[in-house]
Amino acid sequence: MNRPVALPRQLSDAELAVFATAGRRRELIPREMIFRKGELGRAMFVIESGTIQLEFGDGMPDKLIGPREFFGELALFIGNHARVANAVAAEASSLYVIEHAAFERLLETEAALLAHFMRRSFSYLVASEQQLIQSLKRRNEDLLVTLDSLRQTQTQLSTAERLVRTDELTGLCNRRGLYHYLEELRIRRDSTMKLGLLLIDIDRFKQINDHFGHLAGDQTLRAVAAEVGNAAMPCDLACRLGGDEFALLAQVPDAETLRDRAAQIASGVRSLCFPGPSDGLRVSVSVGGSLCHEHADWSAWYSDSDCALYMIKGEGGDNYRVIA
Numbered sequence: 033m034n035r036p037v038a039l040p041r042q043l044s045d046a047e048l049a050v051f052a053t054a055g056r057r058r059e060l061i062p063r064e065m066i067f068r069k070g071e072l073g074r075a076m077f078v079i080e081s082g083t084i085q086l087e088f089g090d091g092m093p094d095k096l097i098g099p100r101e102f103f104g105e106l107a108l109f110i111g112n113h114a115r116v117a118n119a120v121a122a123e124a125s126s127l128y129v130i131e132h133a134a135f136e137r138l139l140e141t142e143a144a145l146l147a148h149f150m151r152r153s154f155s156y157l158v159a160s161e162q163q164l165i166q167s168l169k170r171r172n173e174d175l176l177v178t179l180d181s182l183r184q185t186q187t188q189l190s191t192a193e194r195l196v197r198t199d200e201l202t203g204l205c206n207r208r209g210l211y212h213y214l215e216e217l218r219i220r221r222d223s224t225m226k227l228g229l230l231l232i233d234i235d236r237f238k239q240i241n242d243h244f245g246h247l248a249g250d251q252t253l254r255a256v257a258a259e260v261g262n263a264a265m266p267c268d269l270a271c272r273l274g275g276d277e278f279a280l281l282a283q284v285p286d287a288e289t290l291r292d293r294a295a296q297i298a299s300g301v302r303s304l305c306f307p308g309p310s311d312g313l314r315v316s317v318s319v320g321g322s323l324c325h326e327h328a329d330w331s332a333w334y335s336d337s338d339c340a341l342y343m344i345k346g347e348g349g350d351n352y353r354v355i356a
């Protein structure tokens with residue numbers, strides 16, 4: 033807990049009398065600037081009447097001081113000291129300005145009174161510094177907490193973003209994820225490789241649902257998704273386009289490699305076994321693919337691969353075709 037400094041800031045009658053005699057009187061109109069933060073100064077000020085506002089900035093609270101109080105004393109004690117705040121008249125006020133030379137003279141004529149004044153001021157300054165350090169520490173802690181919650185929000189946002197691009201059932205990318213990947217591809221893409229698109233469609237999936245139930249259908253979708261995912265290299269994208277249709281966008285050196293990927297998926301799905309209630313369930317897929325033309329877009333690539341897929345479906349499925 034940060035306690036206010038409990039040292040008296042007000043001058044005694046004797047101190048006020050001495051400074052009033054040694055100082056130059058100055059009248060101030062409201063909002064008149066006495067000094068600015070950072071300015072070098074050699075004078076101290078004693079308030080005769082009115083209110084002075086000390087503006088520390090940097091998120092520190094302003095301070096209002098009134099009659100018999102003093103400010104700017106560090107400039108007297110250590111000379112040419114950069115002011116730590118703006119000092120502004122909060123209303124019509126009057127001050128005594130004690131210049132360095134006048135203070136030096138007072139040190140000789142009023143040594144005891146000034147020694148007492150300086151000791152008190154030093155204690156006050158030390159207490160103020162401690163208070164400042166405490167307050168900075170607290171601000172630092174507050175900042176760390178804010179930073180922590182920002183990091184947490186960022187993580188939550190990334191998680192939300194990832195979830196929005198992920199197909200809930202299979203864990204593969206969904207269409208939104210695919211479009212995002214296509215955007216990214218335009219920026220960073222291995223120019224030595226070709227882009228190939230495989231479309232994968234489960235054969236007679238409706239019958240699987242009808243004969244084995246919807247849960248078995250879901251299980252099938254997850255298993256096929258895993259096979260498509262297995263055929264994807266780290267720079268490729270496996271996704272579920274919807275229903276029983278999947279896609280693999282692969283970066284390959286040639287059409288032959290794309291064909292190998294298609295074969296891998298088709299044979300992987302063919303060997304799937306489902307023990308338990310789905311025992312006897314056999315699954316196959318039709319895979320159609322093509323190399324993507326450099327200057328065409330997704331719909332043209334999709335249309336080419338869909339043509340190949342349509343041919344395989346027409347031949348009864350459970351096979352693949354890649355057109356170069």
Ligand SMILES: Nc1nc2c(ncn2[C@@H]2O[C@H](COP(=O)(O)OP(=O)(O)OP(=O)(O)O)[C@@H](O)[C@H]2O)c(=O)[nH]1
Pocket residue numbers: 201233234235236237238239241245246247248249250253274275276345
């Ligand atoms: N279990 C399950 N079924 C789904 C899901 N999404 C779509 N389906 C079903 O998938 C089936 C797709 O049927 P069709 O488009 O006729 O395809 P198909 O039966 O595989 O026919 P061909 O492609 O011609 O072999 C429909 O019966 C949909 O209800 C899902 O998330 N889970």
